[in-house]
Amino acid sequence: MAKEQQNTQEPLEGVQDAVDTAVEAGAAEPQAADDTQADVLQQLEESRAEVDALQKELAELQPRAQAEIQNIRRRAEQDVEKAHKFGLEKFANELLPVVDSLERAIEASQGEGEQLQAIREGVEMTLNLFLSSMEKFNVEQVNPEGQPFNPEHHQAMSMVPAEGVAPNTVVTVVQKGYLLNGRLMRPAMVMVAKS
CATH class of the missing domain: 1.20.5 (Single alpha-helices involved in coiled-coils or other helix-helix interfaces)
Incomplete structure (x- = not known):
């Protein structure tokens, strides 16, 4: 009988060893699960921070993009207007x-x-x-005779002495100038009084 008791204790000791190993393994698994869960939470927080940063950047860029679109529209409208005016x-x-x-x-x-x-x-x-x-x-004639010389609309051919006329006054118009919608097409060719 003592021999039988010894034989039953040996398998029990093996079982005890297996249980101890399982308990140790089970205790390690929750810690690994906690580490994995912490990593996932950290990645989630980092992703949220990136999303928040991107949303903030989008909010900053959106008004700039709208302003750029308005500028493009305005420039296109001006180009069309100029084409109509000066076509x-x-x-x-x-x-x-x-x-x-x-x-x-x-x-x-x-x-x-x-x-x-x-x-x-x-x-x-x-x-x-x-x-x-x-x-x-809207084609206007520029006939500046008797007016002060204006280099924006007149081209001086020569300066001539003229009595009783203020200096830099147009004395003679050799060829009249023309404006189209206020923009110079051809300057008036003039002779100007000397000082």
């Missing part, structure tokens, strides 16, 4: 020599005689009709 510039520039020729014809017909007078009146009427047509499209 006729080349056409109007081509017509200016016609006006010049009509004016020269009027000047050349200065003289006596009914035929010359009739030609002159016809050319004057044509010129006036032509100038009024150009005014409809």
Whole structure:
């Protein structure tokens, strides 16, 4: 019987060892689970911080992007407006020599005689009709005779002595200038009084 008791104790000791090993392993698992859970929580907090930073950056960039879109729209509208306003510039520039020729014809017909007078009146009427047509499209004539010299709208051909005229005053207009919607198409070529 003592032998049987000894045989039953040996398997019990083996079981006890297995239980002790399992308890030790079980005690280690909760600690590993706690470590894993802490790592996950830390990563979650880092992700939240990144999301918050990105949302803040987006909130800062959004007004800037809207302002840039407004600027692009405004520039496009200005370009379209300029295209409408100054689209006729080349056409109007081509017509200016016609006006010049009509004016020269009027000047050349200065003289006596009914035929010359009739030609002159016809050319004057044509010129006036032509100038009024150009005014409809905002083409203005610059005829600065007797006015102070303006380098923005006038081109001085020469300076001449002139009595009774203030210095830097336009004495003679050699060729009239023109503006399209306030923008200079061609400067007036003038002679200016010396000081």
